[in-house]
Amino acid sequence: xxxxxxxxxxxxxxxxxxxxxxxxxxxxxxxxxxxxxxxxxxxxxxxxxxxxxxxxxxxxxxxxxxxxxxxxxxxxxxxxxxxxxxxxxxxxxxxxxxxxxxxxxxxxxxxxxxxxxxxxxxxxxxxxxxxxxxxxxxxxxxxxxxxxxxxxxxxxxxxxxxxxxxxxxxxxxxxxxxxxxxxxxxxxxxxxxxxxxxxxxxxxxxxxxxxxxxxxxxxxxxxxxxxxxxxxxxxxxxxxxxxxxxxxxxxxxxxxxxxxxxxxxxxxxxxxxxxxxxxxxxxxxxxxxxxxxxxxxxxxxxxxxxxxxxxxxxxxxxxxxxxxxxxxxxxxxxxxxxxxxxxxxxxxxxxxxxxxxxxxxxxxxxxxxxxxxxxxxxxxxxxxxxxxxxxxxxxxxxxxxxxxxxxxxxxxxxxxxxxxxxxxxxxxxxxxxxxxxxxxxxxxxxxxxxxxxxx
Amino acid sequence: xxxxxxxxxxxxxxxxxxxxxxxxxxxxxxxxxxxxxxxxxxxxxxxxxxxxxxxxxxxxxxxxxxxxxxxxxxxxxxxxxxxxxxxxxxxxxxxxxxxxxxxxxxxxxxxxxxxxxxxxxxxxxxxxxxxxxxxxxxxxxxxxxxxxxxxxxxxxxxxxxxxxxxxxxxxxxxxxxxxxxxxxxxxxxxxxxxxxxxxxxxxxxxxxxxxxxxxxxxxxxxxxxxxxxxxxxxxxxxxxxxxxxxxxxxxxxxxxxxxxxxxxxxxxxxxxxxxxxxxxxxxxxxxxxxxxxxxxxxxxxxxxxxxxxxxxxxxxxxxxxxxxxxxxxxxxxxxxxxxxxxxxxxxxxxxxxxxxxxxxxxxxxxxxxxxxxxxxxxxxxxxxxxxxxxxxxxxxxxxxxxxxxxxxxxxxxxxxxxxxxxxxxxxxxxxxxxxxxxxxxxxxxxxxxxxxxxx
Numbered sequence: 001x002x003x004x005x006x007x008x009x010x011x012x013x014x015x016x017x018x019x020x021x022x023x024x025x026x027x028x029x030x031x032x033x034x035x036x037x038x039x040x041x042x043x044x045x046x047x048x049x050x051x052x053x054x055x056x057x058x059x060x061x062x063x064x065x066x067x068x069x070x071x072x073x074x075x076x077x078x079x080x081x082x083x084x085x086x087x088x089x090x091x092x093x094x095x096x097x098x099x100x101x102x103x104x105x106x107x108x109x110x111x112x113x114x115x116x117x118x119x120x121x122x123x124x125x126x127x128x129x130x131x132x133x134x135x136x137x138x139x140x141x142x143x144x145x146x147x148x149x150x151x152x153x154x155x156x157x158x159x160x161x162x163x164x165x166x167x168x169x170x171x172x173x174x175x176x177x178x179x180x181x182x183x184x185x186x187x188x189x190x191x192x193x194x195x196x197x198x199x200x201x202x203x204x205x206x207x208x209x210x211x212x213x214x215x216x217x218x219x220x221x222x223x224x225x226x227x228x229x230x231x232x233x234x235x236x237x238x239x240x241x242x243x244x245x246x247x248x249x250x251x252x253x254x255x256x257x258x259x260x261x262x263x264x265x266x267x268x269x270x271x272x273x274x275x276x277x278x279x280x281x282x283x284x285x286x287x288x289x290x291x292x293x294x295x296x297x298x299x300x301x302x303x304x305x306x307x308x309x310x311x312x313x314x315x316x317x318x319x320x321x322x323x324x325x326x327x328x329x330x331x332x333x334x335x336x337x338x339x340x341x342x343x344x345x346x347x348x349x350x351x352x353x354x355x356x357x358x359x360x361x362x363x364x365x366x367x368x369x370x371x372x373x374x375x376x377x378x379x380x381x382x383x384x385x386x387x388x389x390x391x392x393x394x395x396x397x398x399x400x401x402x403x404x405x406x407x408x409x410x411x412x413x414x415x416x417x418x419x420x421x422x423x424x425x426x427x428x429x430x431x432x433x434x435x436x437x438x439x440x441x442x443x444x445x446x447x448x449x450x451x452x453x454x455x
Numbered sequence: 456x457x458x459x460x461x462x463x464x465x466x467x468x469x470x471x472x473x474x475x476x477x478x479x480x481x482x483x484x485x486x487x488x489x490x491x492x493x494x495x496x497x498x499x500x501x502x503x504x505x506x507x508x509x510x511x512x513x514x515x516x517x518x519x520x521x522x523x524x525x526x527x528x529x530x531x532x533x534x535x536x537x538x539x540x541x542x543x544x545x546x547x548x549x550x551x552x553x554x555x556x557x558x559x560x561x562x563x564x565x566x567x568x569x570x571x572x573x574x575x576x577x578x579x580x581x582x583x584x585x586x587x588x589x590x591x592x593x594x595x596x597x598x599x600x601x602x603x604x605x606x607x608x609x610x611x612x613x614x615x616x617x618x619x620x621x622x623x624x625x626x627x628x629x630x631x632x633x634x635x636x637x638x639x640x641x642x643x644x645x646x647x648x649x650x651x652x653x654x655x656x657x658x659x660x661x662x663x664x665x666x667x668x669x670x671x672x673x674x675x676x677x678x679x680x681x682x683x684x685x686x687x688x689x690x691x692x693x694x695x696x697x698x699x700x701x702x703x704x705x706x707x708x709x710x711x712x713x714x715x716x717x718x719x720x721x722x723x724x725x726x727x728x729x730x731x732x733x734x735x736x737x738x739x740x741x742x743x744x745x746x747x748x749x750x751x752x753x754x755x756x757x758x759x760x761x762x763x764x765x766x767x768x769x770x771x772x773x774x775x776x777x778x779x780x781x782x783x784x785x786x787x788x789x790x791x792x793x794x795x796x797x798x799x800x801x802x803x804x805x806x807x808x809x810x811x812x813x814x815x816x817x818x819x820x821x822x823x824x825x826x827x828x829x830x831x832x833x834x835x836x837x838x839x840x841x842x843x844x845x846x847x848x849x850x851x852x853x854x855x856x857x858x859x860x861x862x863x864x865x866x867x868x869x870x871x872x873x874x875x876x877x878x879x880x881x882x883x884x885x886x887x888x889x890x891x892x893x894x895x896x897x898x899x900x901x902x903x904x905x906x907x908x909x910x
Contacts, residue, residue, distance in 0.1 A: 007549035007780040010503055010533055015546045017553060018496035018560065025497070036815040037839045039846030041473035042480070046579050047502055047535075047565065048465050048522075067503075069524040069535065071569035078465055080502075080524065091470045094462035098472060100864050102849050105473065110502065114526035124501045132849070139849040142832075150839075270832035272840075325462040360491040377597075377725035384492045384605070385727075391494030394557050394587070394594040409555050 012115065012123030019358035024126075026356055027155065027343055028108050031128055034151040035106040038143055040130045043105040045087040051077035057086050057324070059289065065113040080112040084129045085321070085334065092133055093325035101134035101330075104143075108339070120309075120344065129315075131334030133322065138260055141294045141317060142267030144335040148298060148313045149277045151337060156351045160312065161232055161279035162298045166261050167291050167316070169244070169282065172254020173222050176247075177215045187211075191223060192285040199224070222247065223283040237265045237280045244282070257293070264294055286314060293317035296335060306348065309341045362389045362454055363414040363430075364407040366400055375418050379428060379446065383416075386447045388454075408433055414453050416446070467570065467578030474813035479581075481811055482610065482798055483563050486583055489606040490561040493598055495585045498560040500542040506532035512541050512779070514744065520568040535567040539584045540776070540789065547588055548780035556589035556785075559598075563794070575764075575799060584770075586789030588777065593715055596749045596772060597722030599790040603753060603768045604732045606792060611806045615767060616687055616734035617753045621716050622746050622771070624699070624737065627709025628677050631702075632670045642666075646678060647740040654679070677702065678738040692720045692735045699737070712748070719749055741769060748772035751790060761803065764796040817844045817909055818869040818885075819862040821855055830873050834883060834901065838871075841902045843909075863888055869908050871901070 009015065016024060032042075048069055055063060067080040081087050084107045092103060108128045115121050130147055132140040145162055152160055170191075174184040190205040197205070199220065206216045226240035241262050248254035261280070268278060286295045295316035300307055315335035323329030346352065365380040367373050380392040391412065393403050400417065407415045417429040428446040431438040432453045441449045464470065471479060487497075503524055510518060522535040536542050539562045547558060563583045570576050585602055587595040600617055607615055625646075629639040645660040652660070654675060661671045681695035696717050703709035716735070723733060741750045750771035755762055770790035778784030801807065820835040822828050835847040846867065848858050855872065862870045872884040883901040886893040887908045896904045 004779060004782070005507055007545045008505055008508070009549065010501065010505055010531055013501035013503065015501070015550060016499040017550060018498060021497040021499050024499075036844045037842065039816045039844060041815055042476040043473060044471040044476050044479075046465065046468035046470070047567075048468065048579070050463055050465055052460055053463070064527050067524050067526045067533070069522050071522045072519050073569060076465055078522070090462045094464065095470060095472060100861065104846070112503075114528060124503070135849045137849065137851055139847070143847070143849075146836075266829075267832065270829040270836075272833070272836040324459055327459070360496055361494045374721075374725040377722065378727070381601075381725075381727040387492065389491045389494060391559070392594070392598070394590045394592065394598075396592055406555065 012117040038147045040104045040106040048078040089322045103133040106130040128337040128339040136331040138263040163281040163284040165284040166257035169257030172251040226280040290318040291316040361391045366403040368419045467572040493602045495559045495561040503533040544777045558588040561585040583792040583794040591786040593718040618736040618739040620739040621712035624712030627706040681735040745773040746771040816846045821858040
């Protein structure tokens with residue numbers, strides 16, 4: 001064994017102590033339950049993939065952030081997963097003989113990116129994805145948006161909007177304005193900055209990109225047309241789509257994008273998605289190059305600058321990605337909840353249920369003295385057998401007061417005392433620390449009474 | 456994006472499809488619940504540790520199996536965790552200001568070892584550990600054994616025994632026989648092979664190690680003395696301890712080991728641990744060098760050669776390990792359940808509850824035609840809002856028969872039908888596939904009826 005070394009975490013990585021884990025697990029369990037309610041099934045892929053599976057999928061800048069792994073006998077070049085999407089399409093293509101379509105899967109798991117460490121940015125962080133493989137119709141897109149809205153609401157969020165747009169429409173708008181190829185890609189990049197640099201900033205960017213002032217006017221009017229409505233309602237969404245339909249009716253891409261949007265909005269209505277959480281936004285682009293149709297991005301509608309965390313969910317349709325791993329591609333659409341950002345906001349707003357404690361322990365069984373320790377052990381076993389989470393006090397020769405102090409420090413709600421009197425009388429003393437409520441009951445009634453104190 | 460490539464997993468790594476995940480999650484949830492019932496709290500450490508944290512802790516042979524990781528800007532040498540024990544002691548030492556003692560923690564998470572791939576051996580596999588930091592008395596050891604027995608029984612195992620021994624006793628036996636230093640280490644290695652090579656094999660090994668025939672006799676008699684009792688009971692355990700006490704009363708190490716064992720056995724009795732699951736075995740060694748006191752190892756008592764999977768749990772006291780990361784060490788004891796082996800046996804014996812389905816979906820809501828799809832969407836939303844896991848059929852223009860076939864293939868228990876008649880009459884038809892039981896009820900009663908069909 002080696003010399004003493006300073007205990008240290010890798011940069012950008014975290015230990016989650018029990019109270020942290022319990023909060024994170026509450027969030028994960030809540031989202032999982034909603035995913036399952038929509039019929040998404042859990043999939044688990046390994047932490048490492050072959051290097052060749054990941055490289056060439058995310059663009060050069062992203063690729064620089066991938067962690068590579070090897071072992072001393074080094075027979076394979078491996079990499080830690082960068083997201084859950086490429087592993088999904090690899091796993092689907094590899095296991096398709098065993099999978100019925102549509103394949104609705106979710107995965108909530110860590111990914112690794114060697115970002116420059118800074119506040120709120122981690123090198124190991126969780127992603128939380130639900131995707132549907134094998135459906136071309138807007139049914140799958142509508143469920144992706146609906147499941148995200150339901151999950152966010154289940155966590156207690158109401159002040160958010162899922163912006164919805166369509167890549168085909170964006171392409172159509174560019175074509176309508178006379179742009180193709182690189183100019184089109186530049187257009188996306190400029191529009192994508194709208195929230196950061198404002199309308200004038202985007203105009204300037206476009207002008208730098210060599211787009212005529214008249215064309216810029218045209219584009220800006222189109223992409224901000226839905227924004228002008230400035231209220232989140234299905235009526236407004238349909239009206240915005242109608243307006244663009246009239247202007248863009250000569251462009252096939254735009255018309256197909258608008259048809260998809262219209263269908264999607266109708267399905268969201270049929271699925272009872274609250275309209276105050278839906279926002280048609282023709283200026284929303286999303287960075288990833290692989291999207292092919294509808295795109296989604298949820299933002300918090302908060303005026304608190306500390307809550308400006310960027311998007312809290314995002315996704316869209318990427319019908320070509322599985323084609324990287326099989327001869328024919330398959331329609332795929334998904335949504336990803338920004339679980340780390342959600343947890344940050346939930347911590348700040350204290351959005352956890354009162355019943356969520358910082359310890360799993362429901363009762364501490366104290367030990368009066370070594371001589372009657374066996375009595376305490378017996379009680380602990382009985383309570384555990386009844387399904388109650390019990391810690392049996394372990395340190396020897398601590399006074400009861402110290403044991404109560406320990407329970408208080410750890411946040412254990414109830415303390416059980418078995419002193420010589422209680423043992424002699426076949427009784428147990430139970431005390432709830434929050435309100436100092438104390439009862440002494442017959443040993444046989446301890447389980448029922450304890451359950452009552454915890455309720 | 457790159458050319459099409461063959462979808463492929465790294466060697467020794469696995470995808471878990473939904474039905475696999477549901478089974479594994481059942482096992483993990485069952486064990487977690489038992490760990491929590493004993494007051495162990497969840498801890499999460501990162502998948503990667505600094506290389507310097509892991510190296511020098513496991514011995515040379517083990518170190519060769521560690522996966523190393525780096526990213527292109529490579530500012531740190533990282534390694535994927537090899538077990539959950541070294542990360543625990545690193546995390547404790549690093550966070551001790553925030554942690555009250557005793558620190559009872561559990562972690563159920565994957566680890567990575569570059570073993571030569573073979574049937575039933577994986578390079579990514581789960582470990583499942585519960586440990587107590589900060590307790591020198593046998594309380595912590597007794598809880599470690601007790602929680603393992605309770606967890607195994609909660610999974611449905613009854614035909615197993617937790618072998619118990621003590622490193623101090625083994626050392627004392629060696630000393631009593633006149634062995635020290637390397638000869639003592641060789642002795643452990645020889646005894647460790649008892650199950651594989653038998654009594655004669657071990658004698659031969661010892662003889663090769665230069666131990667006198669008379670000494671060998673002495674040792675073999677001592678280490679097999681508990682085995683001779685050949686029944687698992689607390690009376691037999693105490694008798695075996697008593698026998699050794701008389702023989703070894705001049706050796707301090709042995710006497711301390713025996714005192715610990717006696718205390719431990721008494722505590723197990725007080726904790727109501729079933730005696731048929733406890734087996735004192737003075738010949739049990741356990742490989743790891745860091746154990747300092749009691750050691751445990753659970754084996755399946757099965758005659759089926761296919762079920763000879765080796766130990767299904769193991770652990771012990773390792774009071775010196777935390778001293779690698781802080782000035783003074785702290786008493787620590789833990790147990791690790793061999794969750795991958797347990798799952799293998801559970802799959803073979805089909806030990807899962809009948810209620811555990813291969814899909815999360817409880818009901819498929821069919822779509823009769825595109826025209827009345829909105830009615831099906833509405834029903835799906837209502838059922839989901841009531842907490843029922845619902846898949847809404849997504850492919851267009853499939854006949855009802857095909858939709859029923861899909862439900863059957865996926866194992867979805869109930870199918871809901873909303874045809875033109877049902878819609879016109881404000882009704883829903885519900886069919887349970889297992890027994891073909893079919894009812895048509897008013898739309899408002901669909902939730903209650905569906906719950907009944909699922910019960």
